Every structure is written in C-alpha cells, then in structure tokens.
Amino acid sequence: MEDKWLNSLITKDAQDGYELAIKLSRMAIKFTQPSEEIRNKIRPEYASNAQNLIASSQVVATNFNTVALANNFWKD
Amino acid sequence: MEDKWLNSLITKDAQDGYELAIKLSRMAIKFTQPSEEIRNKIRPEYASNAQNLIASSQVVATNFNTVALANNFWKD
Amino acid sequence: MEDKWLNSLITKDAQDGYELAIKLSRMAIKFTQPSEEIRNKIRPEYASNAQNLIASSQVVATNFNTVALANNFWKD
Amino acid sequence: MEDKWLNSLITKDAQDGYELAIKLSRMAIKFTQPSEEIRNKIRPEYASNAQNLIASSQVVATNFNTVALANNFWKD
Amino acid sequence: MEDKWLNSLITKDAQDGYELAIKLSRMAIKFTQPSEEIRNKIRPEYASNAQNLIASSQVVATNFNTVALANNFWKD
Amino acid sequence: MEDKWLNSLITKDAQDGYELAIKLSRMAIKFTQPSEEIRNKIRPEYASNAQNLIASSQVVATNFNTVALANNFWKD
Numbered sequence: 001m002e003d004k005w006l007n008s009l010i011t012k013d014a015q016d017g018y019e020l021a022i023k024l025s026r027m028a029i030k031f032t033q034p035s036e037e038i039r040n041k042i043r044p045e046y047a048s049n050a051q052n053l054i055a056s057s058q059v060v061a062t063n064f065n066t067v068a069l070a071n072n073f074w075k076d
Numbered sequence: 077m078e079d080k081w082l083n084s085l086i087t088k089d090a091q092d093g094y095e096l097a098i099k100l101s102r103m104a105i106k107f108t109q110p111s112e113e114i115r116n117k118i119r120p121e122y123a124s125n126a127q128n129l130i131a132s133s134q135v136v137a138t139n140f141n142t143v144a145l146a147n148n149f150w151k152d
Numbered sequence: 153m154e155d156k157w158l159n160s161l162i163t164k165d166a167q168d169g170y171e172l173a174i175k176l177s178r179m180a181i182k183f184t185q186p187s188e189e190i191r192n193k194i195r196p197e198y199a200s201n202a203q204n205l206i207a208s209s210q211v212v213a214t215n216f217n218t219v220a221l222a223n224n225f226w227k228d
Numbered sequence: 229m230e231d232k233w234l235n236s237l238i239t240k241d242a243q244d245g246y247e248l249a250i251k252l253s254r255m256a257i258k259f260t261q262p263s264e265e266i267r268n269k270i271r272p273e274y275a276s277n278a279q280n281l282i283a284s285s286q287v288v289a290t291n292f293n294t295v296a297l298a299n300n301f302w303k304d
Numbered sequence: 305m306e307d308k309w310l311n312s313l314i315t316k317d318a319q320d321g322y323e324l325a326i327k328l329s330r331m332a333i334k335f336t337q338p339s340e341e342i343r344n345k346i347r348p349e350y351a352s353n354a355q356n357l358i359a360s361s362q363v364v365a366t367n368f369n370t371v372a373l374a375n376n377f378w379k380d
Numbered sequence: 381m382e383d384k385w386l387n388s389l390i391t392k393d394a395q396d397g398y399e400l401a402i403k404l405s406r407m408a409i410k411f412t413q414p415s416e417e418i419r420n421k422i423r424p425e426y427a428s429n430a431q432n433l434i435a436s437s438q439v440v441a442t443n444f445n446t447v448a449l450a451n452n453f454w455k456d
Contacts, residue, residue, distance in 0.1 A: 004395065005395065006393075006394045006395040006398055007393075007394070007395075008394060008454065009394055009448065009453050009454065010453075010455070013082075013083075014082050014083070014084060014085055015080065015081065015082040015083075018082055018100070018103065022104065022107050024398070024441065024444065025437050025441065026437075027398065028402065028436060028437035028440035028441070029433045029434070029436070029437050031402050031440075032426075032427055032433055032436045032437070033427045033428065033433055038427075038428055042428065042429070042430045042433070043430075045430045046108075046430030046431070046433075046434065047108055047109045047114075048109065048114055048118065049118070049430070050118045050119075050121045050122030050125070050128050051122070051127070051128055051131065051431070052430050052431055052434055053105045053108055053109055053118070053122075054105070054122065054128055054131045054132055054135060055131065055431065055434045055435065055438070056104060056105070056108045056434055057101050057102075057104035057105050057108070057135045058131070058134060058135045058138065058438060059434060059437045059438045059441050060104035060107075061100065061101065061104070061135050061138035061139045061142070062138060062438065062441035062442060062445065063441045063444070064100065064139070064142060065138065065141065065142045065445065066441070066444060066445045066448050066449075066453075068085065068142050068145075068146060069145070069448075069449070069453070070448060070453035070455070073085050073086075073142075073145070073146035074084065074085065075086070075146070089158075089159075090158045090159070090160060090161055091156065091157065091158040091159075094158055094176070094179065098180065098183050122184075123184055123185045123190075124185065124190055124194065125194070126194045126195075126197045126198030126201070126204050127198070127203070127204060127207065129181045129184055129185055129194070129198075130181070130198065130204055130207045130208055130211060131207065132180060132181070132184045133177050133178075133180035133181050133184070133211045134207070134210060134211045134214065136180035136183075137176065137177065137180070137211050137214035137215045137218070138214060140176065140215070140218060141214065141217065141218045144161065144218050144221075144222060145221070149161050149162075149218075149221070149222035150160065150161065151162070151222070165234075165235075166234050166235070166236060166237055167232065167233065167234040167235075170234055170252070170255065174256065174259050198260075199260055199261045199266075200261065200266055200270065201270070202270045202271075202273045202274030202277070202280050203274070203279070203280055203283065205257045205260055205261055205270070205274075206257070206274065206280055206283045206284055206287060207283065208256060208257070208260045209253050209254075209256035209257050209260070209287045210283070210286060210287045210290065212256035212259075213252065213253065213256070213287050213290035213291045213294070214290060216252065216291070216294060217290065217293065217294045220237065220294050220297075220298060221297070225237050225238075225294075225297070225298035226236065226237065227238070227298070241310075241311075242310045242311070242312060242313055243308065243309065243310040243311075246310055246328070246331065250332065250335050274336075275336055275337045275342075276337065276342055276346065277346070278346045278347075278349045278350030278353070278356050279350070279355070279356055279359065281333045281336055281337055281346070281350075282333070282350065282356055282359045282360055282363060283359065284332060284333070284336045285329050285330075285332035285333050285336070285363045286359070286362060286363045286366065288332035288335075289328065289329065289332070289363050289366035289367045289370070290366060292328065292367070292370060293366065293369065293370045296313065296370050296373075296374060297373070301313050301314075301370075301373070301374035302312065302313065303314070303374070317386075317387075318386050318387070318388060318389055319384065319385065319386040319387075322386055322404070322407065326408065326411050350412075351412055351413045351418075352413065352418055352422065353422070354422045354423075354425045354426030354429070354432050355426070355431070355432055355435065357409045357412055357413055357422070357426075358409070358426060358432055358435045358436055358439060359435065360408060360409070360412045361405050361406075361408035361409050361412070361439045362435070362438060362439045362442065364408035364411075365404065365405065365408070365439050365442035365443045365446070366442060368404065368443070368446060369442065369445065369446045372389065372446050372449075372450060373449070377389050377390075377446075377449070377450035378388065378389065379390070379450070
C-alpha cells in the first residue's frame, strides 16, 4: 500500500471534505483488492451498475459524516 | 467535475437541508461515474426498481443526518 | 415536488418523531422517482418482499436516529 | 396503525432497550406493509433466510444505537 | 428467549466491547428466528458466503460503535 | 480466536486509525467464520466482486467513524 496517503481529516472547506470522503471510500477497496489489474477490470462493472453506484454513494456518505464531524462542519 | 458545487452545509431550514442531502447523494454517483451519457442510461433502471429506490433513500438519510447535525437541527 | 413538506424536525413525542422518520424516508423516493404512476406500480413489489421491507425499516431507523437526536430523545 | 405504541425511548435497563429496538424495527415493516395477512405470509421467508436475518439484525443495531443514546447507555 | 442476557454495555476493555458487539448482533437473529434448529441449518450458508460475512461484519461495526460510545472508547 | 488482538482504539494518527478500522472489519469475519481454510477459499470471491468490495468499504467506513471519534479526529 502507499506509504503515506492520509495526513489529516481536516480540510479547507466542505467540498474538500467531500473529496476526502471519496478518497477514504476508495482506499478500503485498495486494501481489500491490492491488485490494480483486477480493480481496473471490475471498475466498469461497478461504475455502470445502478445498485453498485448507489452503494458507493452510501460509503461516501458514511465517510463524509466522519470528515464533517472532524471539521466541526466547517463552521469555525 | 464541477468547479464549486458545495459551499456550505448550513441551510436556511430543514427542507433545504434535505435537498442538500439529496444533492450530496447524487454527487457521489457523479464522481464514480463521470459520464453523463452512462448515468442517463442507467437512471431509469434505478428509478423504477424498488430495491434501488430504497437504497437511494438510505443514502439520503445518512447525508441528512450529517446536514441536520451541521445545522444543529435548525433549532437555533 | 411539493412546496413545503418539512417545517421542522421537532415533534410532540417519540411516536410523532417516528412518523416523521417514515415521511422523510418516503420523500427521498419521491425525489428519485417523481412519477406517482411508476411509484404506485412498484409499491406492491417492495411492500410484499421481505428484503425490501427490511431495507425500508433500515432507512426509517436512520432517519429516526436523526429525528430523535433533534428532539433530545423527547427527554426535555 | 395502533393508536399509541411508543410512549418513550427511556427503558429500565439495556436489555429492555434492546427489546424496544426490536419493536421499533418491526413497526417500520408494519407501516410499510399494513396487511397482517401479507406480513404473515412473508415472515417465514425472511426468518429462514440468512441474508434477511443479517439485514434484520442491522436494523436492530441502528435502532439500538438510538435507544442507547437516549438512555445515556444506562449509566446514570 | 433467555431470561437475562444483557446486563450492561460497560466492558473491561475494547476487546471485550467488541465481543459484546458480536453478542448483540447475534441476539437480533435469535429474536427474529427463535428456532435453534432452523438457525443451525442456515448457519453454514451465511458463514461460507462472502456477501453474508461482510454484512455480518457491518452489523458488528454498528453495534461496536454503540458499545464504544457507551464506554467512552475505554479512555477513562 | 486470538488471545489479545485489540489493545486500544487510540492510534498515532489518522492513517493508523484507518488501518485499525480495517482490522476491526476483518475480525468480525474471523469470529463468524473461524475456519481459515474456508475464509481463504471465499476470499478471492469477495475481493474480485464489485458489490462485495463496496460492501467491505462500507464496513471500514463505519469502523473508521468509531475509531476517529475515539481519537477526537486526531486533533489533540
């Protein structure tokens, strides 16, 4: 796995926080399936399937909740 | 992806917060499947399928939890 | 979509809060599938299928968590 | 639906709270499928299917989180 | 159902808390399917199926969140 | 099961916390399916299937929420 890919949960604003949530969601897939070749092969499958896209959005929502809490919802 | 699509999690009232939750849910799908053509092709599939509609509602519920917390449930 | 359907997350008691959670769960489905005709056609499908009923209950549970937090669990 | 089925989220102890979580999980199914006849017909289906049993346990876990928070984890 | 199976959410340490989360996850299945015979028959099915194992791990994660909160993450 | 596999939820930084979330996600699978032989047999199945990979990422997201909360988001 990459050496250092997550330095902090703190982001500049909400949109950056959302992009971090997407990154967190993808990293778990990398950890479970380290082979880039296999990931590339199955990527079209999940990116063109309604059920998988919705499930991906659920993972992002869960991670975004964590990131938003960490940043006190960017209210400070 | 769009330049700036998320400025803040703070909304005027609960209903606007719910609509932001829907927007957050859809953005993750855009990030995973950037092709508008493919998204339009699969949209009828997930909007006419009970299982996918319920799963979509689950994503909105998770994002709404985040937005509602950010706004202190619009109690202030 | 309806003009004003969500005024507040605050409810009189826990049971009213639960009913609001059900309403929130259904609204996401309306947003994703605005056609009442299609929704009516698929309704029997998800209301008579164990997996869909359980998934619906999961959405309600998530929304109820939000509503219960908003109301400080009706302890005040 | 029943007149009054939920008076409070406060319970005597953790086990009672868990049983309330189960009740909350079942009520959503009653709201979605009000016909007792249909519910009885599909009950064996979901109670004998591993995937549905696990999904049911997920709903209970989410509701139990809400009930446990409401009771300050029965630490008072 | 068993007379008294849950005395407290407080555990000695994080690992005990994790084991309590597993117990909570299993109890919901017992409540939904009280017949030990049927549970034993479907157990191999869900313990040898990738999708069911991951779903089980999701339930444990949700219950562990509750138990960890109850114990203030074992930081006291 | 292993004697002592979880000492604390506190980690040095966010990335270590994420790795702990992955460990927590895997342990539930070990508890449900203690046979290493069977786990090894089904591993390729879930690591090469889009739906299972996304579901795994969901479990990690839930556990990461718990670990991040335990560490006050590594802000101290």
